[in-house]
Amino acid sequence: xxxxxxxxxxxxxxxxxxxxxxxxxxxxxxxxxxxxxxxxxxxxxxxxxxxxxxxxxxxxxxxxxxxxxxxxxxxxxxxxxxxxxxxxxxxxxxxxxxxxxxxxxxxxxxxxxxxxxxxxxxxxxxxxxxxxxxxxxxxxxxxxxxxxxxxxxxxxxxxxxxxxxxxxxxxxxxxxxxxxxxxxxxxxxxxxxxxxxxxxxxxxxxxxxxxxxxxxxxxxxxxxxxxxxxxxxxxxxxxxxxxxxxxxxxxxxxxxxxxxxxxxxxxxxxxxxxxxxxxxxxxxxxxxxxxxxxxxxxxxxxxxxxxxxxxxxxxxxxxxxxxxxxxxxxxxxxxxxxxxxxxxxxxxxxxxxxxxxxxxxxxxxxxxxxxxxxxxxxxxxxxxxxxxxxxxxxxxxxxxxxxxxxxxxxxxxxxxxxxxxxxxxxxxxxxxxxxxxxxxxxxxxxxxxxxxxxxxxxxxxxxxxxxxxxxxxxxxxxxxxxxxxxxxxxxxxxxxxxxxxxxxxxxxxxxxxxxxxxxxxxxxxxxxxxxxxxxxxxxxxxxxxxxxxxxxxxxxxxxxxxxxxxxxxxxxxxxxxxxxxxxxxxxxxxxxxxxxxxxxxxxxxxxxxxxxxxxxxxxxxxxxxxxxxxxxxxxxxxxxxxxxxxxxxxxxxxxxxxxxxxxxxxxxxxxxxxxxxxxxxxxxxxxxxxxxxxxxxxxxxxxxxxxxxxxxxxxxxxxxxxxxxxxxxxxxxxxxxxxxxxxxxxxxxxxxxxxxxxxxxxxxxxxxxxxxxxxxxxxxxxxxxxxxxxxxxxxxxxxxxxxxxxxxxxxxxxx
Numbered sequence: 001x002x003x004x005x006x007x008x009x010x011x012x013x014x015x016x017x018x019x020x021x022x023x024x025x026x027x028x029x030x031x032x033x034x035x036x037x038x039x040x041x042x043x044x045x046x047x048x049x050x051x052x053x054x055x056x057x058x059x060x061x062x063x064x065x066x067x068x069x070x071x072x073x074x075x076x077x078x079x080x081x082x083x084x085x086x087x088x089x090x091x092x093x094x095x096x097x098x099x100x101x102x103x104x105x106x107x108x109x110x111x112x113x114x115x116x117x118x119x120x121x122x123x124x125x126x127x128x129x130x131x132x133x134x135x136x137x138x139x140x141x142x143x144x145x146x147x148x149x150x151x152x153x154x155x156x157x158x159x160x161x162x163x164x165x166x167x168x169x170x171x172x173x174x175x176x177x178x179x180x181x182x183x184x185x186x187x188x189x190x191x192x193x194x195x196x197x198x199x200x201x202x203x204x205x206x207x208x209x210x211x212x213x214x215x216x217x218x219x220x221x222x223x224x225x226x227x228x229x230x231x232x233x234x235x236x237x238x239x240x241x242x243x244x245x246x247x248x249x250x251x252x253x254x255x256x257x258x259x260x261x262x263x264x265x266x267x268x269x270x271x272x273x274x275x276x277x278x279x280x281x282x283x284x285x286x287x288x289x290x291x292x293x294x295x296x297x298x299x300x301x302x303x304x305x306x307x308x309x310x311x312x313x314x315x316x317x318x319x320x321x322x323x324x325x326x327x328x329x330x331x332x333x334x335x336x337x338x339x340x341x342x343x344x345x346x347x348x349x350x351x352x353x354x355x356x357x358x359x360x361x362x363x364x365x366x367x368x369x370x371x372x373x374x375x376x377x378x379x380x381x382x383x384x385x386x387x388x389x390x391x392x393x394x395x396x397x398x399x400x401x402x403x404x405x406x407x408x409x410x411x412x413x414x415x416x417x418x419x420x421x422x423x424x425x426x427x428x429x430x431x432x433x434x435x436x437x438x439x440x441x442x443x444x445x446x447x448x449x450x451x452x453x454x455x456x457x458x459x460x461x462x463x464x465x466x467x468x469x470x471x472x473x474x475x476x477x478x479x480x481x482x483x484x485x486x487x488x489x490x491x492x493x494x495x496x497x498x499x500x501x502x503x504x505x506x507x508x509x510x511x512x513x514x515x516x517x518x519x520x521x522x523x524x525x526x527x528x529x530x531x532x533x534x535x536x537x538x539x540x541x542x543x544x545x546x547x548x549x550x551x552x553x554x555x556x557x558x559x560x561x562x563x564x565x566x567x568x569x570x571x572x573x574x575x576x577x578x579x580x581x582x583x584x585x586x587x588x589x590x591x592x593x594x595x596x597x598x599x600x601x602x603x604x605x606x607x608x609x610x611x612x613x614x615x616x617x618x619x620x621x622x623x624x625x626x627x628x629x630x631x632x633x634x635x636x637x638x639x640x641x642x643x644x645x646x647x648x649x650x651x652x653x654x655x656x657x658x659x660x661x662x663x664x665x666x667x668x669x670x671x672x673x674x675x676x677x678x679x680x681x682x683x684x685x686x687x688x689x690x691x692x693x694x695x696x697x698x699x700x701x702x703x704x705x706x707x708x709x710x711x712x713x714x715x716x717x718x719x720x721x722x723x724x725x726x727x728x729x730x731x732x733x734x735x736x737x738x739x740x741x742x743x744x745x746x747x748x749x750x751x752x753x754x755x756x757x758x759x760x761x762x763x764x765x766x767x768x769x770x771x772x773x774x775x776x777x778x779x780x781x782x783x784x785x786x787x788x789x790x791x792x793x794x795x796x797x798x799x800x801x802x803x804x805x806x807x808x809x810x811x812x813x814x815x
Contacts (some may be wrong), residue, residue, distance in 0.1 A: 002579075002616070008379045009799075010800045011551065013800040014044050015255050015548065018549055020044055021039065021137065023038070024527075024546070025037060026526055028523060028539075030186065030519075031110025032519050032523070032655065034055075034522075035719070036051070036070075036112075036115065037052075037524075046100050048104060049071060049073060050103050051069055054066050070139045070140070073101075077122065080120065082646060084120055084432060085120060086120050088158065089158070091262075091760075097573040102119060109164050114166055114807060119126070121158055122469075123142065143483070157178055158176070159255065160173055161256070161268075166277050167658065170366050174271065178239040179236065179237050179238045179239070179255050179271065179400075180234060181231050183232060193221050209390060219523070224677075230791070233334055237327070239254065244375075252339035261353070265559070267353075271283065272364065275360040281325075282322070282323055283320060284320075284322075287318045290318055291312050292309055295763070297787060297788060299757075299787035311720050311721045312717065313728075313735070317371075322366065322386055323342055323343060324381055324384070324389055325341075341389030342389050343389045349370055350370050351368075351370070353367075355409070355410065359411065364381045365411065372729060373722070373726050374402055375403070377395070377400050395436065402726045402727070404430060404634070406447065406448060408452075409432070410572065414454050415453075416789045417672075421433075427443075428636075429444065429445060429467065432498070434500055438544045442467050444461050444468055447460060447493065455500070456497045456499045456505075459498050460494070462490050462630075463488050474509060475488045483558050484598055485531065486530060491559070491603045492512060495514050507525065507526070510529040512604055514526065524537060524538065524539045524544075526606040530605050533554070534546045534550060556573045557578070558570070562655045563658040565626070565710060567655055568624070569601060571666075572612055573586075573612075573621075574618070578615070580618045580674070588682070590652055590704070592683070592689050593686075594624075594625075594629065594687055597637075603622055607721045610803070619757070620676050622655060626650075626652060627639035628644065645737065645738040648695075663676060680705055680814045682706040682810050682814060691740065693709040694707060701747075702751065705749050706814060709753050711755050711767075714739060714766040714769060717735050718769075744773035744776070754786065756786040756787075757786065757787050758791055760791075764785070786798055
């Protein structure tokens with residue numbers, strides 16, 4: 001056991017936090033008997049491939065299950081292991097916290113027959129067919145290779161965020177400055193065209209540049225007999241106009257999601273196909289109003305700083321626009337032209353494009369928010385006729401603090417009813433409404449909508465037992481061992497079916513962190529729980545193979561509730577083989593996130609592996625979810641409004657003070673947890689947890705003796721608009737109070753600051769300003785700058801050594 005514990009930091013780093021080899025990104029296709037997913041080959045393999053799960057029946061009528069490899073990056077590109085993706089794609093992956101390579105996302109048509117994706121910036125199409133025996137088979141080719149591989153690409157690259165049309169005949173992608181459409185050619189003809197360099201004649205003579213460009217736009221290449229070889233047709237359908245910009249900087253973008261959309265709204269798309277494959281809706285935005293920031297790498301002074309616009313709180317956002325367009329096609333189905341209209345709404349008041357939804361037979365829905373996210377509008381956008389681009393307000397919502405975004409909403413039911421989310425303060429519940437009437441029960445916090453039918457909604461929920469004491473019969477036994485495995489409450493993200501009469505039918509059984517994809521008669525359930533080390537993915541009940549590594553130990557964990565606020569808390573004690581296993585008393589390591597919008601006390605074993613490593617280094621590890629950390633209703637979330645600093649720290653102090661009595665009570669019930677040494681309490685954390693760790697030693701030195709603050713936001717005016725203004729509003733005095741730079745003279749305890757120079761989310765300026773203030777006040781501290789590291793810290797060596805360096809720092813500080 002101790003060998004496994006000692007190996008944990010390196011293994012965790014080499015396996016992308018035990019994610020390599022695990023199936024992910026599942027989507028049910030067709031009638032539900034098939035599902036796509038991504039998975040790499042092994043526990044340390046970063047290159048993910050495209051797979052398909054197939055459920056069928058054999059000759060005897062018995063249900064069968066198999067996994068079919070559809071596309072392997074290493075078979076398609078020789079350099080698949082040496083990834084070199086466009087800068088815009090790297091930025092998207094940073095926003096989505098994507099650490100893998102190879103095929104990391106995909107788009108599939110409505111029939112589930114054609115899939116598109118990129119590898120190393122190149123665009124590929126996989127076509128799913130059946131062989132002579134009726135078994136699933138697939139073939140893959142590069143789309144428009146002659147055009148996209150030429151050195152002189154004109155306007156065709158880079159290939160970003162490709163999306164296939166619902167009918168499977170076209171692909172749309174953005175270069176950032178142009179929207180590009182590809183008409184997918186007949187497979188054999190496209191392959192023949194792909195075998196010839198762009199613009200090359202049979203005798204090796206190249207046509208003039210203008211003629212070559214025309215040939216590419218027409219998708220044809222001359223053959224030896226003079227007949228054209230028809231390949232994939234490619235052309236630009238829309239572009240942004242930077243003609244007035246006489247600098248090298250291009251501030252207008254098209255078809256991309258702006259920074260705050262990806263970082264804070266979980267919206268990564270900037271264009272959307274209509275279900276009829278004839279209409280599109282796309283975003284364009286101008287970043288020039290946002291402040292220009294520069295990310296540099298001091299370890300390489302010969303490299304210029306990377307300038308980018310950043311929506312800093314209390315400053316301007318990017319100007320965002322929407323356009324609805326109608327595509328025309330000739331009799332052969334080839335793109336022929338486009339007409340478009342600007343989408344009109346009150347952009348001055350509602351400057352955020354929060355979500356877009358487009359259902360078959362309906363106009364698209366757009367959710368827009370005002371600057372402080374206290375008001376929103378659900379808009380229906382007209383796509384045809386003289387009124388194209390005109391919007392109609394279908395619903396509005398208001399909250400005195402802020403309105404939560406719930407993924408999957410707004411949406412239409414197939415029969416045309418409007419589904420929206422609602423922060424219902426009267427019942428302290430995040431609910432769903434249909435045509436304005438709330439139908440999900442009080443106490444069931446809806447966190448996401450996964451599928452909508454005329455009969456039910458497949459939803460991701462967390463139950464609040466105080467408001468919803470009765471659970472479905474399928475869950476009645478879950479609380480039997482709640483101390484170790486949790487219950488269906490704020491610790492569990494459950495998938496349920498909710499009928500429009502409020503009836504709840506569970507889809508997942510064990511408490512855990514789950515999600516699902518449903519379509520036709522099939523469903524794929526994915527997630528983690530406390531009883532399995534590996535994540536699980538089940539297609540219609542059949543388990544999909546997981547090749548991920550395991551740490552080799554389970555956390556010695558006890559769940560409890562602490563203090564006046566009944567904080568959900570996880571206590572991790574040393575393992576039985578640890579030299580500290582029988583210690584009567586141990587120093588306390590508080591390990592929170594503690595900030596709004598994110599929890600850490602979850603019924604998922606993987607959340608506590610790192611905590612177990614810390615426990616076996618001689619600490620009693622405690623993670624407590626305080627006010628603002630979601631899962632317990634909108635009132636709980638909003639306790640931190642305009643006062644994140646005091647409230648979040650107070651809850652960590654409350655947890656520390658409540659520990660001795662709580663552990664004594666647990667030990668009376670045979671828990672065998674060492675007593676906490678409240679004279680030796682320290683804290684570690686990353687991002688908001690880093691802010692909280694620095695705040696703890698600055699403002700509560702009587703409780704916390706040391707802290708390690710990773711990537712801490714220290715000055716909230718340096719963080720982005722959509723996150724910060726949601727919680728702190730627009731009053732500069734509120735920002736001044738909630739920051740910690742001004743608290744630097746208070747430092748009496750040991751503090752380590754850790755920050756990556758390449759972090760474009762919480763920039764290193766945060767830690768630098770705090771360090772500068774500490775230096776000016778004559779307060780000793782430790783600063784660990786990380787060159788080339790972003791907010792994700794994916795470098796293997798850095799990820800491993802960070803743990804040991806923090807351990808040694810805290811041991812010395814508490815000695």
